[in-house]
Amino acid sequence: MTTTTAVNALTTLERRALQSISTPDGNMLIVAADQRNGMKAAIKDAPNGSDAITRDELAAVKADLVRHLANHAPAILLDPEVALPAIVDDGVLARDTALVVGLDASGFETVDGLRYTRFVPGVTPRTVRELGGGVAKMLYYTRPDKQDETSRVFQEIRELVEACEAEGLLLIVELLTYQLEDESDEQYAAAFPELVADGAALAVAAGAKILKLQYPGSAEASAAVTAAAQGVPWAVLSAGVDHETFIGQVTTAVVNGAAGAMAGRSLWKDSLSFDAARREELLTTRALPRLHELAAAVDGRA
Structure with missing residues (x-):
């Protein structure tokens, strides 16, 4: 991964942080586990349904996800509402796995038809x-x-870029485009690749130094995103697709300039159980091999 030619240069601290979330070959690989309601929904065998899962029960699931899956990755993305600080304080997080902290709250607000997230x-x-x-x-x-x-x-x-730089933090800017209320499915599908690329360009103009983006749909579109990012590294998010689909997306994106992947549900959405023993088995035998396959994909060895 090359960062020296990016339009938004990394500080020394940011460069070290980027190394910490990357494979030995220098490509970003982060297990995403900052979901709250989405993770509850993935626990299909919860007594009385996923809505009945308590905060402490969800925290235990997140701890096992770190213990049996994310500790085998360069980095884990966690939330400050449920997972932290306990996963650090309880010694669950491995010393060689970097911690990325999500700042965004669940949901969004809509103003004049446009969506906005909150801290x-x-x-x-x-x-x-x-x-x-x-x-x-x-x-x-x-x-x-x-x-x-x-x-x-x-x-x-x-x-936020300026505030994180002042604090000595690397900031990953995640972007999601979306369909407008008066936009047809066909119109949105046609516009989607350009929206991803133009969103990247807008964020880079605002100072973003690392991007987490939706797969734009093709090799050509991935190359367009890379051009729009002007040397700023971008990683593909899994957006809940199945693992096999995501491997194909990452493989195509990396060939066309992407610098890694940040995967959540594609790794673990069918590997969570309310029962701790079953959860360990699924994470170890199903999710962990997927992580190894994803590591190969981000390093161009898929």
Whole structure:
């Protein structure tokens, strides 16, 4: 992975942080486990349904996910509401697995038809340090056909990039594009690849140094995203697709300039159980081999 030619240069601290979330070959690989409601929904055998799962029960699931899966990866993305600080304080997180802390709260608000995420209440770049993290992640919804450098989302990205740099944190800027209410399925599908690329360009103009993006749909579209990112490394998010599909997406994206992957549900969505023993078995025999396959894909060995 090459970062020296990026339009938004990394500081020395940020460069070290990027190494910590990358494979020995230098490509980003992060297990995403910052989901709250989405992770509850994946626990199909919960008594009385997933809605009845308590915070402590979800925390135990997250701890096992780290213990049996993420500790075999360069890095884990966790939330500050359920998982942290216990996973660090209880010694669950391996010393060689970097901690990425998610700043975004669940859900979004809609203003004039556009979506906006919110910070977890009380969580700041300083909080990431206090929780033991060296990398922060923030999600932004983007519609670059409706937003430019005067937009709220542009200003929010720029302000957080500056705040994290002042704190000595690397910030991963995650972008999700979405369908507008008055937009047909066909219109959105046609616009989607360009929306991903233009969103990347908007975030880079706001100062983003690492991007987490949706797979734009093809080799050609992946190359367009790489061009739009202007040397800023970008990783593919799994967006809940099945593992085999995601491996194909990552393989194509990496060949066309992507610098890694950040995977959650594609790894573990069918490997969680309310029963701890069954959970360990599934994570070890089903999810962990997938992680190894994904590592090969991000390093171009799939």
